[in-house]
Amino acid sequence: xxxxxxxxxxxxxxxxxxxxxxxxxxxxxxxxxSFTVIIGPNACGKSTLLRALSRLLKPxxxxxxxxxxxxxxxxxxxxxxxxxxxxxxSTAPDGITVAELVARGRYPHQGLLRRWSAEDERVxxxxxxxxxxxxxxxxxxxELSGGQRxxxxxxxxxxxxxxxxxxxxxxxxxxxxxQIEVLxxxxxxxxxxxxxxxxxxxxxxxxxxxxxxxxxxxxxxVARSGPPSEVLxxxxxxxxFGLPCRVIDDPETGTPLVVPAARRRTGVExxxxxxx
Amino acid sequence: MTLATLDKTRSIxxxxxxxxxxxxxxxxxxxxxxxxSVFGLGTGDFEIAPVDVVTTLFGEGNPAHEFIIGELRxxxxxxxxxxxxxxxxxxxxxxxxxxxxxxxxxxLGVTNGASTAALAVVILGGTSTQLSIAAVAGGLAATLxxxxxxxxxxxxxxxxxxxxxxxxxxxxxxxxxxxxxxxxENARALLWLxxxxxxxxxxxxxxxxxxxxxVLPFLLLACGPGLxxxxxxxxxxxxxxxxxxxxxxxxxxxxxxxxxxxAASAGPVLxxxxxxxxxxxxxxxxxxxxxxxxxxxxxxxxxxxxxLAQHAxxxxxxxxxxxxxxxxxxxxxxxxxxxxxxxxx
Numbered sequence: 001x002x003x004x005x006x007x008x009x010x011x012x013x014x015x016x017x018x019x020x021x022x023x024x025x026x027x028x029x030x031x032x033x034s035f036t037v038i039i040g041p042n043a044c045g046k047s048t049l050l051r052a053l054s055r056l057l058k059p060x061x062x063x064x065x066x067x068x069x070x071x072x073x074x075x076x077x078x079x080x081x082x083x084x085x086x087x088x089x090s091t092a093p094d095g096i097t098v099a100e101l102v103a104r105g106r107y108p109h110q111g112l113l114r115r116w117s118a119e120d121e122r123v124x125x126x127x128x129x130x131x132x133x134x135x136x137x138x139x140x141x142x143e144l145s146g147g148q149r150x151x152x153x154x155x156x157x158x159x160x161x162x163x164x165x166x167x168x169x170x171x172x173x174x175x176x177x178x179q180i181e182v183l184x185x186x187x188x189x190x191x192x193x194x195x196x197x198x199x200x201x202x203x204x205x206x207x208x209x210x211x212x213x214x215x216x217x218x219x220x221x222v223a224r225s226g227p228p229s230e231v232l233x234x235x236x237x238x239x240x241f242g243l244p245c246r247v248i249d250d251p252e253t254g255t256p257l258v259v260p261a262a263r264r265r266t267g268v269e270x271x272x273x274x275x276x
Numbered sequence: 277m278t279l280a281t282l283d284k285t286r287s288i289x290x291x292x293x294x295x296x297x298x299x300x301x302x303x304x305x306x307x308x309x310x311x312x313s314v315f316g317l318g319t320g321d322f323e324i325a326p327v328d329v330v331t332t333l334f335g336e337g338n339p340a341h342e343f344i345i346g347e348l349r350x351x352x353x354x355x356x357x358x359x360x361x362x363x364x365x366x367x368x369x370x371x372x373x374x375x376x377x378x379x380x381x382x383x384l385g386v387t388n389g390a391s392t393a394a395l396a397v398v399i400l401g402g403t404s405t406q407l408s409i410a411a412v413a414g415g416l417a418a419t420l421x422x423x424x425x426x427x428x429x430x431x432x433x434x435x436x437x438x439x440x441x442x443x444x445x446x447x448x449x450x451x452x453x454x455x456x457x458x459x460x461e462n463a464r465a466l467l468w469l470x471x472x473x474x475x476x477x478x479x480x481x482x483x484x485x486x487x488x489x490x491v492l493p494f495l496l497l498a499c500g501p502g503l504x505x506x507x508x509x510x511x512x513x514x515x516x517x518x519x520x521x522x523x524x525x526x527x528x529x530x531x532x533x534x535x536x537x538x539a540a541s542a543g544p545v546l547x548x549x550x551x552x553x554x555x556x557x558x559x560x561x562x563x564x565x566x567x568x569x570x571x572x573x574x575x576x577x578x579x580x581x582x583x584l585a586q587h588a589x590x591x592x593x594x595x596x597x598x599x600x601x602x603x604x605x606x607x608x609x610x611x612x613x614x615x616x617x618x619x620x621x
Contacts, residue, residue: 056511080517087511091375093504093563100563103292107505108517112497116289124288138291160516 364574
């Protein structure tokens with residue numbers, strides 16, 4: 001790593017839920033200005049790592065440093081001005097409108113007496129425009145489609161105006177077109193607004209295509225980290241996921257593309273089942 | 277309400293503030309409370325015309341009216357308003373905290389804590405002051421116990437299940453206490469357990485008013501905005517800078533105080549804490565705990581129920597808890613049926 005300390009890092013962390021230890025002696029650094037994507041098989045601790053980085057889970061040992069200070073010793077509201085999080089499951093309260101939900105992103109910037117300012121107004125409109133939900137302003141969130149809803153949640157996270165934004169599986173439950181739409185949006189926000197993004201993703205090819213920095217995890221350890229082209233090799237995928245595969249160049253972007261190996265037939269040869 | 281594009285003539289600020297509908301619900305409920313109060317104060321063995329009730333309330337009435345209203349009927353009415361408001365506020369906070377529209381303090385053992393402790397005092401032949409103190413202590417103790425057993429997860433089913441279990445245990449203990457009492461005490465105990473505003477004087481109204489004066493501003497100003505955010509889930513709320521566990525414990529304690537004092541003043545009047553926030557939310561169609569509309573609806577519900585309790589039957593008065601039980605239970609059945617038909621549950 002470089003000599004320069006990144007704004008967000010975790011060092012020698014033990015992460016556990018009650019007695020169940022998920023990771024030991026785990027250290028990560030999130031390069032400033034990167035779009036970092038964390039990948040790894042189920043239960044490897046990637047969401048747990050994100051929870052620790054976002055102050056939701058206190059490491060049993062070790063620390064998470066945000067701007068050089070232990071994130072758990074800083075007041076919640078102060079952290080919320082620097083570090084945003086889009087959790088995997090958020091509930092839109094019944095009957096809430098898009099404008100109301102996005103406006104909640106301004107909560108950490110508001111006080112007991114100062115409730116709504118011109119700045120809040122401007123930021124909320126900008127966030128809705130950036131995510132393409134401005135024309136949904138007065139719609140109830142619960143009547144939107146999954147893709148629209150995810151963009152509304154992103155708008156809320158943007159309205160929080162944090163230089164760092166963590167996203168826990170932002171594409172889960174979305175169909176492929178909406179997955180790409182949300183990831184394109186993230187990439188655009190990363191490029192145009194210069195925010196540092198950290199996302200947990202399941203799809204390796206999405207990770208390779210959108211990440212500028214990749215962290216591959218296996219059973220609570222960082223298996224490898226760096227640019228996608230260096231991290232995502234056939235050997236790593238086999239090693240981390242136990243999946244034999246080939247890695248070729250994505251014909252669209254030139255980033256690594258993981259192609260799982262065909263099933264090796266054993267015994268009597270069956271004709272391949274017809275695809276409906 | 278559906279707009280094709282962002283209507284720039286209305287600012288976002290004007291769209292995210294308090295909803296006009298919620299204000300209307302609160303205002304209507306307050307007006308309703310006032311109307312019911314005027315009729316309630318005028319009705320009884322000695323009838324007073326509504327105009328005279330209003331002039332008397334503004335200090336312009338004749339001495340006879342002043343005595344009947346000010347000394348005999350007003351304390352009971354004020355107690356009903358305050359207790360209704362307190363129960364509704366408590367219910368709204370509980371429902372918001374456990375994220376379940378059925379998660380009211382009646383269901384989660386808090387009210388039972390108050391009744392069981394009060395019952396013990398009645399059976400032991402204690403005074404009404406001791407009864408009030410015991411009710412408050414019992415409600416708070418039950419809350420604390422449920423909180424400790426349920427552990428960190430205040431939201432969701434764990435807290436609710438522990439609460440229901442606590443309610444069941446306390447109901448059992450209450451039943452046992454009743455079998456130990458002698459007949460006179462049991463009659464008093466049962467009357468108290470139903471929820472009753474009969475013979476309430478300033479001794480009940482003043483402590484309730486003081487508690488409301490302290491707890492309501494705390495709930496509205498310190499907890500209200502955070503509670504709205506908390507409805508989006510703990511993780512989201514924490515990410516937005518809400519100190520989740522501090523807020524939860526603070527709001528829980530405040531809500532438990534309100535319901536315990538309410539129970540100490542009027543007994544464990546059923547369903548107000550459950551129904552008032554529910555009605556307010558349904559009518560205002562606004563997200564969040566809807567504290568102010570709930571409070572107004574709670575005051576209206578209890579004054580209305582008490583009016584019926586006193587005057588519905590010609591020859592006798594009922595304990596107010598009987599009326600709220602009938603009305604609230606009926607509402608609940610109706611609600612569950614319509615929600616089921618609408619496919620929401």
